[in-house]
Amino acid sequence: MSRRVVVTGVGIVSPLGNNVKNTWDNMMLGASGVGSITLFEASTFPTKIAGEVKNFNFKPWIDRDKLLARVGRNTQFAVYAAGEAYEDAGLDHFDYDPKRMGIYFAAGDGGVDLKNFIGALCASWGNNGEVIDKTDYLKNGVNILNRYAELEQEPCMTLAHLSRLFRVRGPVSNCLTACAASSQAIGEAYETIRRGDADLMLTGGAHSMIHPFGVAGFNLLTALTTKNEDPKKASRPFDFKRDGFVLAEGSGVLILEELENARKRKAKIYGEVVGYGSTADAYRLTDSHPEGRGAIKAMDLAFKSAGIKPEDVGYINAHGTSTVVNDMVETLAIKKTFGDYAYKVPVSSIKSMLGHLIAAAGAVELITSFLVIQKSMIPPTINFEEKDPDCDLDYVPNQAREKKVDTVLSNSFGFGGQNITLLARKFE
Amino acid sequence: MRRRVVVTGLGSVSCLGIGTDPLWKAVLESRSGIGPIQSFACDGFPVQQGGEIHDFNPRDFVENRKSLKVMSRDIQLACAASTLAFQDAAIDISKINPERAGITMGAGLLDNEIDEIAACIRNSLDESGNFQMTKFGAEGIRTLFPLWMLKYLPNMPACHISIMYNLQGPSNTITTACAAAMQAVGEAFRIIERDGADLMVAGGAECRMNPFGITRYQVLSALVNGNAADRQAYRPFDKRRSGFVVGEGSGVIILEELEHALRRGAKIYGEVAGYGTSADFNYLPENLSDSTGRELAMEMALRDSGLKLDQVNLIHAHGSGIPKDDLLEARSIHKVFGSALAARLPVVATKPFIGHTGFASGGLQMVLSSKMIQDQKVPATLNYDEDDSEIGLLIVKKLNEDMKLNAILSNAFGLSGQNASILMKRWEGK
Numbered sequence: 001m002s003r004r005v006v007v008t009g010v011g012i013v014s015p016l017g018n019n020v021k022n023t024w025d026n027m028m029l030g031a032s033g034v035g036s037i038t039l040f041e042a043s044t045f046p047t048k049i050a051g052e053v054k055n056f057n058f059k060p061w062i063d064r065d066k067l068l069a070r071v072g073r074n075t076q077f078a079v080y081a082a083g084e085a086y087e088d089a090g091l092d093h094f095d096y097d098p099k100r101m102g103i104y105f106a107a108g109d110g111g112v113d114l115k116n117f118i119g120a121l122c123a124s125w126g127n128n129g130e131v132i133d134k135t136d137y138l139k140n141g142v143n144i145l146n147r148y149a150e151l152e153q154e155p156c157m158t159l160a161h162l163s164r165l166f167r168v169r170g171p172v173s174n175c176l177t178a179c180a181a182s183s184q185a186i187g188e189a190y191e192t193i194r195r196g197d198a199d200l201m202l203t204g205g206a207h208s209m210i211h212p213f214g215v216a217g218f219n220l221l222t223a224l225t226t227k228n229e230d231p232k233k234a235s236r237p238f239d240f241k242r243d244g245f246v247l248a249e250g251s252g253v254l255i256l257e258e259l260e261n262a263r264k265r266k267a268k269i270y271g272e273v274v275g276y277g278s279t280a281d282a283y284r285l286t287d288s289h290p291e292g293r294g295a296i297k298a299m300d301l302a303f304k305s306a307g308i309k310p311e312d313v314g315y316i317n318a319h320g321t322s323t324v325v326n327d328m329v330e331t332l333a334i335k336k337t338f339g340d341y342a343y344k345v346p347v348s349s350i351k352s353m354l355g356h357l358i359a360a361a362g363a364v365e366l367i368t369s370f371l372v373i374q375k376s377m378i379p380p381t382i383n384f385e386e387k388d389p390d391c392d393l394d395y396v397p398n399q400a401r402e403k404k405v406d407t408v409l410s411n412s413f414g415f416g417g418q419n420i421t422l423l424a425r426k427f428e
Numbered sequence: 429m430r431r432r433v434v435v436t437g438l439g440s441v442s443c444l445g446i447g448t449d450p451l452w453k454a455v456l457e458s459r460s461g462i463g464p465i466q467s468f469a470c471d472g473f474p475v476q477q478g479g480e481i482h483d484f485n486p487r488d489f490v491e492n493r494k495s496l497k498v499m500s501r502d503i504q505l506a507c508a509a510s511t512l513a514f515q516d517a518a519i520d521i522s523k524i525n526p527e528r529a530g531i532t533m534g535a536g537l538l539d540n541e542i543d544e545i546a547a548c549i550r551n552s553l554d555e556s557g558n559f560q561m562t563k564f565g566a567e568g569i570r571t572l573f574p575l576w577m578l579k580y581l582p583n584m585p586a587c588h589i590s591i592m593y594n595l596q597g598p599s600n601t602i603t604t605a606c607a608a609a610m611q612a613v614g615e616a617f618r619i620i621e622r623d624g625a626d627l628m629v630a631g632g633a634e635c636r637m638n639p640f641g642i643t644r645y646q647v648l649s650a651l652v653n654g655n656a657a658d659r660q661a662y663r664p665f666d667k668r669r670s671g672f673v674v675g676e677g678s679g680v681i682i683l684e685e686l687e688h689a690l691r692r693g694a695k696i697y698g699e700v701a702g703y704g705t706s707a708d709f710n711y712l713p714e715n716l717s718d719s720t721g722r723e724l725a726m727e728m729a730l731r732d733s734g735l736k737l738d739q740v741n742l743i744h745a746h747g748s749g750i751p752k753d754d755l756l757e758a759r760s761i762h763k764v765f766g767s768a769l770a771a772r773l774p775v776v777a778t779k780p781f782i783g784h785t786g787f788a789s790g791g792l793q794m795v796l797s798s799k800m801i802q803d804q805k806v807p808a809t810l811n812y813d814e815d816d817s818e819i820g821l822l823i824v825k826k827l828n829e830d831m832k833l834n835a836i837l838s839n840a841f842g843l844s845g846q847n848a849s850i851l852m853k854r855w856e857g858k
Contacts, residue, residue, distance in 0.1 A: 044565030099724060103707065107603075109537055118559045120643075121542075121549050132546040134468040134639045141643035142473075150644050154537055155582065155603040160844040163707035169724060172707040172846050173611055176535070176582045176603045184600060188615070191622060197728075212561065216569045217577030278624070280590045280599035282526065285498065285578055294596060297527060416587030418599045 005193045006427055007270040008262050009089025009255035010367045011081035013206075015051035015248050015354050019084055023364070024371055027353055027379040028400045032232035034246050034355050039210050047224040049231040050210045051248025051355030053077065065165060070148035072110025075158045077251035077360070078206035079165060085202070086166055089255040094265055102170035102198040104189035106181030106205030107158030108359040112213060113149035120144040158206060170198045176359060179319070180414030181205055182252060183362030183422055187276035189256050199261040204363035206251035218247060221286070223323065235356075236383035237320035237349035238327045238391040245321040248355025252363030270370040274407075275306030275423030285416055288325060292333030298419035299337045299409065306423045310338045313345055313423075314405035315378055317369045318395075319413045320349025321356055328390045330411065335393075346403065348396040352382040362412035362420065369408035369424040376404045433620045434855060436694040437517025437682030439509040439631070440795045442782040443479035443675060446488075447512055451782070452799050455807045458827055460781050462659055462673055468639060474646065476656040479675025479783025480637050484508070495588065498578045500538045501676070502787075506585035506633035507592060509678035509791070513629065514593060517682040517694060521593055530597030530625045531590050532616040533680075534608025534632030534787045535582040539640040547571050585633050597625040603787075606748065607705075608632050609679065610790025610840030610848040614703035616683050617850075626688040631680030631791030642674055650750060650843070662784075663811035664747030664777035665754050665819050672749045675783020679791030681798065690858070697798040701735070701835070702851035704728025710845060717752075722760035725847035726837060730764075733851040735835055737765050740773065740851070742806060742824075742831070744797050744838040747777025748784060757839065758819040774831065776824040780810035790840040790848065797838045801854050805829050 012019060015033025016026040026033070033051045042048045058076045061083070062068045068079065086092060123140040126133035151157060159174045171192055177184050182205025189203035209218070218224045225244035227234040235246040262269055279301065281294035288295070303310065319330055327349075335342045350368055357364055372378055377400055384397035406426040413419050440447065443461030444454040454461065465478040486504035489511045490496045499507070514521070552568030554560045578584060583601040590599050598619055602612045609632025616628035636642065645651050652661040652671040662673040689696060706728065708721035730737065746757055762770045778796050779785075785792055800806055806828040813825075834854045841847045 041561040042565060044562045045569070046565075099706075118549055121546055122553070122557065122559065125550075130550070132542055132639075134542065135471055135473075137542065137639045138470055138473045138643055138646075141639070142646050145643065145647050147647045147649070150647050154605060154844065156536065156605040156608075156842060156844040156846060159604065159707075159846060163845060164709040168707050169721065170707070171705045171728075172604070173615070173705065174603050174846075175600050177586075177599065177601050178581065178583050188600075191618070195618070195622065212564060216564075216572070219569065220572060220574045220576055221578075222574075278530075278598040278600075279527070280530065280587075280596055282590045282594050282596045284591065285495075285584070285587060286575075297596070414583065416581065416583050416599075417590065418583065418587075 003194050003196060004259040005190050005256050005273045006259050006262050007254050007370055008257045008267040009085040011084030011088060011253040012364055012367060013053055013077040013081045014250040014364055015053060018056055027350060028377060030380050030382045030398055030400065032353050032382060034231045034234055036231060037210065040212055045215055046219045046226050047215055048228045049234055049246060051246055052210060053250050070152055071161060072152045073208040073249065074108050074110055074206045075161055078107055078158045079161060081251035081253040082162055082166060082202060085253040085255050090267060096200060098167045098169035100170055100198055101168045101200040102192055103159060103162055103168050103172045103202045104185045104192060105159050105174045105203060106176060106185040106359045107155050107174055108207035109155050110152040110157060111211045113146060116144050116146055162202060166202060177418040178414035178416055179358055179361055180412040180418040180420045181359035183412035183420035184278060186254060186363060186366055187278060187420060187422060190273045190276055193256055193258050199258045201256040202253065203256055204253035205360040207357060207359035208249035209358055210247055210249050215247060233383050235322045235352050237322040237352050237381055238395045239384050240386040240388040242322045242324060242327060244323055246355035248357050250357050251360050252367050254363065254367060269427045271373050272425045272427045274425045275302035277301030277421040279419045281417030283417060288329045288413060292329045294417060294419040295330060295333035295413060296336050298421040302421035302423050311341050312407050313409045315372055315408045316345055316347040317365050317408055317410040318347050318349045319411045320351055322351060331391045331393055342393060346378055346396045347393050348379055348381045350379050366410050366422055366424060369410045372405050372408055373424060373426045376402060378403055431621050431623060432686035433617050433683050433700045434686050434689050435681050435697040435700065435798050436684045436689050437513040438795045438798055439513025439516060439680040440792055441481065441484060441505050441508045442677035442792060443481050444782055446484060448795055455781055456827060458808045458810060460810050462662060462783055474653055474656055475651045477659055477661060477673050478637055481676055498575045500579045501635040502538050502633045503585050503588055505635060505678035506533065507588055509631060509680040510589045510629055513680045513682050524627060526594045526596040528597055528626040529595045530599055530619060531586045531595050531629040532600045532612040533586040534602050534612040534790060535585055536603045536605060536608060536787045538580040538582060539636060539638050540580060542639050589629060604846040605842035605844050606786055606789055607840045607842035607846040607848045608787040610850060611705060613790060613794050614705060614848055614850055617700045617703050620683055620685050626685045628683045629680060630683055632788040633678035634786040634788040635676040636674055636786060637676040645674060660811045662749055662780040664749040664779060665821065665823050666812045667814040667816040669749045669751055669754060672784035675785040677782060677785045677792060678788050679795045681794050696855040698801040698855050699853045700850060701853045702729040702733030704732060704849045706847045708845035719756040719760040719763060721847045722757060722841055723763050725849040726764045729837060729849035729851045737769055740835050740837050741833050742836045743773060743775045744793060744836055745775050745777045746839040746841045747779055755818055758821050761821060772822060774806065774824050775821045776806055777809045778807060793838055797836050797852050801833050801836055801852055804833050806831050
């Protein structure tokens with residue numbers, strides 16, 4: 001018989017709060033976590049706004065473990081959110097076998113060590129001052145670059161810290177599939193437990209691309225909104241006036257657990273992960289398939305693996321980035337998958353409030369999906385003001401809504417064509 | 429019943445050539461591709477040798493000029509290796525169900541081109557030559573071309589390949605440093621096993637053969653030290669080992685569900701029979717102290733395969749050449765196999781042929797394991813001439829053509845503490 005997988009702990013660091021409760025409460029108020037960029041001087045960038053994590057105090061963790069002193073924002077958020085999830089699951093008081101616990105994470109990069117990187121480059125202009133002298137750079141790089149800062153940029157380092165801090169010896173991996181990454185990580189963590197390779201998995205994602213190269217890169221791709229004058233209104237998924245996403249940062253972490261293991265230790269159960277679908281568009285680097293081919297197939301696979309029908313879904317947590325194409329194609333894909341029922345099921349995008357946490361987005365969205373099941377409340381899509389004829393579903397505009405929900409479908413689509421669907425279900 | 433997974437295609441690009449034939453030929457001749465770095469002058473740098481690819485023309489593999497423009501060298505190498513793997517597997521893509529074909533690639537931070545990023549920084553300097561963020565935002569950014577970011581996103585190797593070969597099944601990118609490609613192969617194996625696909629492309633690609641890449645490795649104290657002109661400096665498990673020499677390349681294999689492979693009459697290199705993965709609590713070369721994680725990965729792969737310890741004929745070691753890394757690998761082999769068995773279990777390290785290719789290394793290693801088990805030949809561990817009593821392993825010093833290879837255990841251990849082991853069995857028909 002197939003092993004069942006439940007969620008027994010959750011943790012969030014987000015632009016709307018540095019724990020699950022504050023983030024949820026603010027979502028219920030329809031608040032926005034978006035504001036002017038303060039992490040660097042962005043006044044001349046095309047986009048000057050982002051969803052930054054605020055009032056974040058990582059010092060207690062550094063006091064506890066000095067190896068955390070040089071980590072990137074990605075790892076800081078991951079450790080902090082994992083601490084909340086670990087405690088929430090009661091693992092700090094539970095003597096588990098580290099060999100039976102694994103991690104499947106989606107950590108982004110740690111961010112460039114800008115001062116030293118530019119210092120090493122600027123010490124290496126050749127004679128004409130135009131082009132870098134590579135031989136000089138080798139010498140200056142070795143002298144100027146900080147080894148810990150260089151190491152912590154690598155996207156494998158978050159995993160290294162998490163396994164040490166939370167005593168994990170079992171299967172570990174980190175995937176980085178753009179905006180689909182943490183949903184994919186959760187799906188693979190779910191498969192790891194189902195197969196019997198672990199009883200406990202710490203999973204989710206952490207990312208911050210709110211750094212000069214991140215904003216520059218997305219600006220060049222014209223993927224970001226430039227509605228700088230009114231930050232809280234800038235992220236507007238499914239609204240007619242949407243014009244790009246808002247970059248945000250943070251982390252979402254879940255503890256997945258094999259059902260019998262959770263029962264035996266009388267763990268609190270948020271709900272059950274029942275379905276996972278993973279596909280690729282195989283279409284274009286920058287555009288999703290115009291008919292949502294991969295997205296439809298991902299939802300279809302998730303339903304097949306769960307053995308349930310679209311009509312069983314009470315709420316769809318959309319990818320809903322606030323880009324013109326994504327929201328249109330996702331709407332199309334939902335209509336193809338759900339038929340007439342698409343108009344009866346509420347669909348909302350919490351990116352309207354949080355912005356886009358990139359690799360961490362899917363994890364925060366799945367946690368939200370489980371909270372919807374627990375609390376019978378659906379978070380709104382804020383800034384939904386003007387209808388787009390291509391987006392004609394019930395997007396739960398502007399106000400949280402009370403509704404009893406047993407099953408939630410959560411979509412995540414990554415830049416480059418990865419599509420992930422997860423199904424969350426009430427545990428009975 | 430458990431679905432079985434076999435290797436039906438090999439693709440590789442390395443300093444020993446474009447394709448697996450030149451690589452394998454050199455390996456059988458015990459010839460390394462490591463030589464003086466030529467693509468940039470590295471006078472004064474402590475390491476001046478590398479496994480550099482000199483004869484690679486990406487246009488031979490990517491027809492679309494527009495696509496080529498958004499590919500860093502890592503991505504180009506990955507596309508080339510995948511193309512070679514599909515050719516080797518003799519797969520007609522139009523006859524494969526695209527929804528049942530996927531990809532898992534190992535990757536990580538892809539290095540910028542130094543001239544490209546330097547031009548951007550240069551346009552962000554004020555009159556006194558100091559970097560100004562306001563200037564970067566207003567002028568520096570515009571120096572970069574619109575799709576600049578796409579060249580360096582870690583998931584792009586997998587995305588390009590999925591588009592080139594219409595792979596509509598799962599697409600994943602694993603970023604666990606030196607374990608990445610081996611884990612990518614392991615996860616692809618799992619996906620086929622659980623009926624998530626019938627065919628998976630798996631491997632990795634890396635190019636850190638550039639000023640940013642080798643500087644970072646040196647800052648991390650991972651590279652060999654000694655005579656910068658020494659071509660034989662890369663010597664895993666040897667008493668005088670001191671680190672690694674950087675290589676570049678890509679290794680990709682095609683995995684197929686057994687019946688799928690048999691139905692189309694595919695050539696079968698071997699069977700992937702077991703996968704294990706685990707975590708260590710340590711990172712950085714000097715902090716390595718514990719072999720538990722490495723043991724767990726090997727034990728899990730063995731258990732998964734159902735083979736007994738004495739049925740393993742060869743260990744294809746990670747053998748990074750980093751002093752403590754090799755020591756811990758040796759210690760873990762002793763622990764897993766027991767001293768008596770470990771003393772007569774041959775161990776080979778192949779990185780001295782092509783340099784350490786980081787994210788790609790597990791892919792190239794699996795290409796070589798596949799060739800070993802198909803040809804029943806074990807290459808030499810190059811540059812190994814002095815035993816280290818602390819290692820105490822039976823290192824294969826010369827090409828061995830008389831060994832019976834029914835099962836090879838391949839290891840890849842990431843410096844950041846991720847471990848992966850894969851057990852491959854000989855294919856002797858059903």
